[in-house]
Amino acid sequence: MAITMVIGNKFQVLPYSLFDAWYTMAAIIANEFTEATYDLYVSALIEVGLVLFFVALIINVLARVIVWRSLRLVRGVARE
Amino acid sequence: MDNYEIRKIKDRLMQILVCLALLVALIPLFSILWEVILKGAPSINLNFLTQPTPTVGEVGGGAANAIQGTLIAVGLASLIGVPLGIVSGIFLSEYSEAKLSLAVRFFNDVLNGFPSIVIGIFGYTLIVLSIGFSVIAAAFALAIIMIPIVTRTTEEVLKLVPATVREAAIALGIPRWRTIISVVLSGARKGIATGILLSLARIAGESAPVLVTMGYWRWWFAGLDMPVANLALNVYIFAISPFESWRALAWGSSLVLILLILGANVIVRAFTKEKY
Amino acid sequence: MVTSLYKFETENLNAWFGSKQVLRNINMKIREKAVTAVIGPSGCGKTTFIRCLNRMHEIVPNAKVSGRVLFNGIDIYNEDIDSVRIRRKMGMVFQKPNPFPMMSIYDNVAAGLKLNGVGDKQKLDSVVERSLKLAILWDEVKDDLNKSGASLSGGQQQRLCMARALAVEPEVMLMDEPCSALDPMATAKIETLIRMLAEDYTVVIVTHNMQQAARVSDFTAFLYLGELVEYGHTKDIFENPKNELTAKYITGEFG
Numbered sequence A: 001m002a003i004t005m006v007i008g009n010k011f012q013v014l015p016y017s018l019f020d021a022w023y024t025m026a027a028i029i030a031n032e033f034t035e036a037t038y039d040l041y042v043s044a045l046i047e048v049g050l051v052l053f054f055v056a057l058i059i060n061v062l063a064r065v066i067v068w069r070s071l072r073l074v075r076g077v078a079r080e
Numbered sequence B: 001m002d003n004y005e006i007r008k009i010k011d012r013l014m015q016i017l018v019c020l021a022l023l024v025a026l027i028p029l030f031s032i033l034w035e036v037i038l039k040g041a042p043s044i045n046l047n048f049l050t051q052p053t054p055t056v057g058e059v060g061g062g063a064a065n066a067i068q069g070t071l072i073a074v075g076l077a078s079l080i081g082v083p084l085g086i087v088s089g090i091f092l093s094e095y096s097e098a099k100l101s102l103a104v105r106f107f108n109d110v111l112n113g114f115p116s117i118v119i120g121i122f123g124y125t126l127i128v129l130s131i132g133f134s135v136i137a138a139a140f141a142l143a144i145i146m147i148p149i150v151t152r153t154t155e156e157v158l159k160l161v162p163a164t165v166r167e168a169a170i171a172l173g174i175p176r177w178r179t180i181i182s183v184v185l186s187g188a189r190k191g192i193a194t195g196i197l198l199s200l201a202r203i204a205g206e207s208a209p210v211l212v213t214m215g216y217w218r219w220w221f222a223g224l225d226m227p228v229a230n231l232a233l234n235v236y237i238f239a240i241s242p243f244e245s246w247r248a249l250a251w252g253s254s255l256v257l258i259l260l261i262l263g264a265n266v267i268v269r270a271f272t273k274e275k276y
Numbered sequence C: 001m002v003t004s005l006y007k008f009e010t011e012n013l014n015a016w017f018g019s020k021q022v023l024r025n026i027n028m029k030i031r032e033k034a035v036t037a038v039i040g041p042s043g044c045g046k047t048t049f050i051r052c053l054n055r056m057h058e059i060v061p062n063a064k065v066s067g068r069v070l071f072n073g074i075d076i077y078n079e080d081i082d083s084v085r086i087r088r089k090m091g092m093v094f095q096k097p098n099p100f101p102m103m104s105i106y107d108n109v110a111a112g113l114k115l116n117g118v119g120d121k122q123k124l125d126s127v128v129e130r131s132l133k134l135a136i137l138w139d140e141v142k143d144d145l146n147k148s149g150a151s152l153s154g155g156q157q158q159r160l161c162m163a164r165a166l167a168v169e170p171e172v173m174l175m176d177e178p179c180s181a182l183d184p185m186a187t188a189k190i191e192t193l194i195r196m197l198a199e200d201y202t203v204v205i206v207t208h209n210m211q212q213a214a215r216v217s218d219f220t221a222f223l224y225l226g227e228l229v230e231y232g233h234t235k236d237i238f239e240n241p242k243n244e245l246t247a248k249y250i251t252g253e254f255g
Helices: A002-006 A025-035 A039-079 B003-043 B046-050 B064-094 B099-111 B116-131 B135-160 B163-171 B176-187 B189-204 B208-213 B231-239 B244-271 C046-053 C083-088 C105-114 C121-134 C154-166 C184-197 C210-216 C234-239 C244-250
Strands: C006-017 C020-031 C035-039 C063-071 C090-093 C172-176 C202-206 C219-224 C227-233
Touching: A002 A025, A025 A039, A025 B116, A025 B208, A039 B099, A039 B116, B003 B244, B046 B064, B046 B244, B064 B099, B064 B135, B064 B176, B064 B189, B064 B231, B064 B244, B099 B135, B116 B135, B116 B208, B135 B189, B135 B208, B163 B176, B163 C090, B163 C154, B176 B189, B189 B244, B208 B231, B231 B244, C006 C046, C006 C202, C020 C046, C020 C202, C020 C219, C020 C227, C035 C046, C035 C210, C046 C063, C046 C172, C046 C202, C083 C090, C090 C154, C105 C121, C105 C154, C121 C154, C154 C172, C154 C184, C184 C202, C184 C210, C210 C234, C219 C234, C219 C244, C227 C234, C227 C244, C234 C244
Parallel strands: C035 C202, C035 C219, C090 C172, C172 C202
Antiparallel strands: C006 C020, C006 C063, C219 C227
């Protein structure tokens, strides 16, 4: 929400510079949800949510794997 | 210059750097507080606290219904989120040998800090599609955001209670569940209260899930299956509106929100004051 | 129920922490209404032994026990026996005094009763007074029972823990090095207390202080590397040890 207030909410495939307006997934959903009047529109927005879900999930799982791996190393070394 | 002098200088340098870093970290906090107080205070008057949100073109109006709505939504969410969170925290801390606890901890950490709009959509598909935009749906989504925070802090705080306390209770012939409730939990009261407060502060300020489960509401509380007004959402909507008076309302609502959270802090601290 | 001279009889008691065996085939008969000391060098299993007597060893993850422990003639490791009930018959005092931190002195002593459903204030009052008197702590704290349990000195805290254990009227008192964290004066008080308790309770005390064992106990068991090396009247063990290992330990050659 905070982002959607300042990012400019403009569709652009690739920004030309760091100072261009752009969009984020969460901002799209927030902005267009109330205007989604027909089912396909709503479904499309929820699909964006699904993508966001997977992104978050993958990052989390990666983080956990990294922690788990390094814990294993520590424990392995300590045992020797 | 001998080794000792060099180390003293390095020490000094580090001290200064750390203090600078602290200042840099604190500046956003204080500048936000300052701005909100400065720009929000003029909006707070009796009108503001008693009138509902205005329509386009209406003069005056206030945030009274938004305050009511936020209190209701956060209160409902706590009713669901706090007990579930505390119980999960107890499970993770006291029964951490159970195989289930690995899964619970994993999913809890994943859910913690999950994009709140996705959680809002979850609430949408689950509740809004059957009951409609409602405060129940919003409370549900907010509760899901709350639970990982409460679980995490409860688990951490319970782990701090020394094992000797549990042993003494079990040696007395007190059953395990009673040990947890009466002995371990009472030692961790303050920490659990902190966790609850953190989660309350978090969800009071969440506007994204509220948007997709309730939407904008201009009136007073109208039933659990109807939406209510929400301070955080109003701030969002008014802040980007083209009306000057509405933007002033946004600042005022922000200040009220911060004051509400501060008030909750004070009240909860008073209740968990330690006897010794 | 068989009444016998012996409060506890262990038969082939073995205990493990995971794969590490800590107790090997302990066969011991502990006399009732007497003080039995368990001595031995660090790591010999004496703490594990005493914790097997009130089924506290098994609450540690990966802990295993095999064998029988007869308490008043009944095997407490039998499937039908509820460990919680058994523990109420035995009081335990730990090495480091551990009063419940958030509770007052009164609540600490009453905890065993309160948390098991006893609510009658008069009964609680009388039990608290009786237990504190028994633990020789009443006179020192009677003016302010609502003080925090943690505000007492080390020796007082340990006596508070004893009062707490005595409040549930156990038949046995199990003490795991109760004086090792205390100064000599506090230790002396507790030793007096132990001798007094022996008239009505069966006391088993683990100690690494041999002089203490000689002062306080009627029977002594010497454990080494998880095995019971020698067991008998304290006088016999200290003056005429039958086993060479015992003699070495007592004269301080190791441990």
